[in-house]
Every structure is written in structure tokens, then in C-alpha cells.
Amino acid sequence: MRALTWQATNKVSVEDVPDPRIEAPSDVVIRITSSAICGSDLHLLDVLSPFMHRHDVLGHESMGIVEAVGNDVTTLREGDRVVVPFVIACGECYMCLRGLTSQCETTQNRDQKTGATLYGYTELYGRVPGGQAEYLRVPRADFNAMKIHTDLPDERYLFLSDILPTAWQGVQYAAVPDGGTLLVVGLGPVGQLASRIGGYRGYRVIGVDPVAERRAKAEQYGVETLDIGDDLTERILELTDGRGPHSVVDAVGMEAHGNPVAAAAQAAAGLLPKGVGKAVARTASVDRLAALMTAIETVQRGGTVSLSGVYGGAADPLPLMTMFDKGIGMRMGQCNVHRWIPQLWPLVENRADPVGVTDLVTHRVPLEQAPSMYELFKKKENGCLKVVLHP
Numbered sequence: 001m002r003a004l005t006w007q008a009t010n011k012v013s014v015e016d017v018p019d020p021r022i023e024a025p026s027d028v029v030i031r032i033t034s035s036a037i038c039g040s041d042l043h044l045l046d047v048l049s050p051f052m053h054r055h056d057v058l059g060h061e062s063m064g065i066v067e068a069v070g071n072d073v074t075t076l077r078e079g080d081r082v083v084v085p086f087v088i089a090c091g092e093c094y095m096c097l098r099g100l101t102s103q104c105e106t107t108q109n110r111d112q113k114t115g116a117t118l119y120g121y122t123e124l125y126g127r128v129p130g131g132q133a134e135y136l137r138v139p140r141a142d143f144n145a146m147k148i149h150t151d152l153p154d155e156r157y158l159f160l161s162d163i164l165p166t167a168w169q170g171v172q173y174a175a176v177p178d179g180g181t182l183l184v185v186g187l188g189p190v191g192q193l194a195s196r197i198g199g200y201r202g203y204r205v206i207g208v209d210p211v212a213e214r215r216a217k218a219e220q221y222g223v224e225t226l227d228i229g230d231d232l233t234e235r236i237l238e239l240t241d242g243r244g245p246h247s248v249v250d251a252v253g254m255e256a257h258g259n260p261v262a263a264a265a266q267a268a269a270g271l272l273p274k275g276v277g278k279a280v281a282r283t284a285s286v287d288r289l290a291a292l293m294t295a296i297e298t299v300q301r302g303g304t305v306s307l308s309g310v311y312g313g314a315a316d317p318l319p320l321m322t323m324f325d326k327g328i329g330m331r332m333g334q335c336n337v338h339r340w341i342p343q344l345w346p347l348v349e350n351r352a353d354p355v356g357v358t359d360l361v362t363h364r365v366p367l368e369q370a371p372s373m374y375e376l377f378k379k380k381e382n383g384c385l386k387v388v389l390h391p
Contacts, residue, residue, distance in 0.1 A: 030135065087335070103116060163193060174304050245299060247299065297322075
């Protein structure tokens with residue numbers, strides 16, 4: 001089959017790879033009809049490249065049609081249409097039963113000291129082939145392939161795989177009081193959805209992003225927007241009676257604009273020999289912290305900061321005195337996708353589309369164009385916000 005594969009730091013390509021097959025009785029194999037490029041996929045190009053291997057198949061936002069079914073699968077059959085959460089979990093262990101599927105004890109990568117296995121996301125998370133491909137093997141399919149019962153288009157359901165639950169969890173973790181103010185830092189795909197979810201819940205939402213097209217998109221959903229700049233903190237305080245927002249969602253993560261020293265360190269680590277690069281990443285890596293610092297500086301005393309953006313630094317300096325003095329609450333973590341899907345399913349099937357899942361995609365292209373789309377998405381050019389690939 002054809003699949004997008006990692007080749008080297010800052011280099012991906014579409015190539016022929018072996019077709020997936022049933023490896024365990026609980027597996028299914030699906031034919032991909034749509035997959036998307038996620039902002040966290042960009043981390044694989046450089047920051048997380050020490051943990052990548054040549055020919056690894058990328059992608060963790062996928063849906064398609066069941067083509068082969070293992071003998072132990074009871075809820076699916078050939079021809080069923082499914083969407084696939086990016087977290088591979090069992091649904092039965094201590095963590096899964098508590099809704100923490102991203103910490104599943106059955107698929108947890110104990111050798112790496114990380115959480116549940118993910119599709120297409122480095123040796124840290126199981127090195128399972130991803131879905132930016134023609135076919136995908138879905139382990140433990142009864143729990144990890146969500147059956148669709150309508151003929152609504154793919155884009156109604158595709159984002160249930162990751163970014164919609166991630167945004168929902170981010171807002172949930174932000175603990176915004178009724179009628180409160182939510183600041184969303186970063187208006188990429190997750191930030192856009194977090195902003196819309198905030199508005200849907202009746203919050204006042206302020207969004208920050210350096211890209212004019214992304215600010216304009218958020219404004220269509222009633223979001224007050226700000227560009228970044230030296231006086232950003234002051235402008236946020238002016239909009240919030242000098243106290244700051246009740247809650248902040250950081251939807252940017254480790255590759256924020258600014259922090260040139262950290263950016264240089266990230267780039268250098270990605271170019272080191274693999275063994276050395278891994279050691280640096282595990283013990284001395286740093287993130288670009290501009291978005292997180294904005295969240296900490298501006299959130300109201302006693303407020304909550306929620307991290308949806310991915311962080312991977314092992315030596316990040318944090319202003320603990322400020323955080324302690326302000327009494328800040330903080331929630332974060334890989335999204336527990338399975339936990340939120342039952343709440344989100346009615347939203348995506350609502351023909352009014354209240355959170356705009358059908359108003360997010362800016363580029364729909366064949367799988368063969370994926371390498372150029374990675375480049376476009378990374379540079380935020382041509383209004384690129386969300387890319388969907390079709391094999």
C-alpha cells in the first residue's frame with residue numbers, strides 16, 4: 001500500500017509499505033477514506049525525531065471502512081464505517097475504567113515510561129503504523145473503532161479521532177466558571193475548536209494568535225482576538241478588568257513562537273546522532289515556553305491553566321514562585337479520547353454543526369501530496385489550518 005513515512009529529520013515521503021494484516025483475533029483492518037495532519041505530527045519532523053525510525057508510517061487522525069475482521073471481534077463486520085481514536089486502549093483496566101484511556105495499563109509503554117500506545121507516534125508510544133496510508137490495522141477493535149450509523153460526510157466524524165476531544169478536554173480541564181472568561185492561546189485546529197466549545201458553553205472567549213487568517217476564522221464564532229506582541233499581557237489584562245481571564249487553554253505547546261534559544265536547542269537535538277539525541281531529549285530537552293508563560297502571567301489569581309498543546313521538555317524552567325503565589329490550578333495530559341466521544345457524538349451529528357466541525361478544513365488533497373502539505377502546514381502559509389488526506 002501507499003503510506004506517508006518518516007525518512008529523516010524534516011523529511012517525509014509517500015512510499016510503498018507492506019499492507020497491514022490481522023495480527024490478533026481482536027484486530028480489524030480498515031481501508032482509510034480520510035485522514036488528517038495534526039499539529040502534533042509536526043513535532044515528529046524535528047523535536048521528536050530522535051525517537052523516529054526510517055519508514056515509520058505516520059498519522060493518528062483516521063477513519064474508514066472495515067475490510068477484514070479478527071475472529072474475536074463482536075461489534076464490527078466488513079463494510080462498517082468507523083472512526084478511530086488516536087489512543088489505543090483496552091477499555092477494561094484500572095485506568096480505562098476511570099476514563100483515563102491515555103494511561104491504559106494494557107497498552108502502556110512501560111519500557112519507555114510513557115502512557116498508552118498511539119498510532120504513528122514514535123518509539124515512545126509503541127511505534128504502531130499510523131493512518132496516513134491506504135489501510136490501517138486497528139488493535140482491540142471492539143473498543144478502538146467507533147461505528148458510524150449515518151451517511152453524513154467524513155468530516156462530521158473525522159475529528160472525533162483527536163482534535164475535537166482534545167479541545168473538549170482542554171476546556172473541561174480549564175474549569176471555567178459559569179459565564180466566565182476563557183483565554184485560548186493559539187488558534188490552530190485545537191485552539192479553534194476550544195474557542196468554539198467555549199462559546200457553545202456560554203463563556204466569553206479571547207483568542208491569541210500571530211496569524212491573521214486564524215484570528216479572522218475565530219472571530220466568525222464570536223471570539224475576541226489579539227495578535228502576539230510585547231504588550232500582549234497588558235492587552236489581555238485591559239480586556240479583563242485588570243484581573244486576567246478565569247481560565248486559559250494553552251493550545252500551542254512546545255513549538256511556540258519566540259524563545260529563539262530553545263528553538264535552536266530543539267533543532268540541534270534533532271540533528272544529533274540518534275543515541276545522543278535520545279539522551280538529550282530525555283534529560284536536557286527544553287520547550288519554547290512563550291505560550292505557557294503567557295498563560296501563567298495572565299490567568300486570574302486562583303484561576304486554572306489547561307495544557308492541550310504537547311510539551312516534551314525534560315528541563316523546562318517554570319516560574320514556580322509566581323504559580324504558587326497566584327494559586328494557579330493546572331491540568332494537562334494526552335487526551336482521553338474514548339471518555340469524551342459519547343458527549344461529542346451528538347454535536348457532530350447535529351445538522352446545525354454548533355462547534356463548526358465542517359468549517360475547519362482548508363486543504364483536501366490526495367495522500368501523494370502529503371509531504372508538501374506538511375511543509376505548508378508547518379509554515380502556516382496560504383491560510384492552511386487543517387489538511388485532510390484522501391488515499
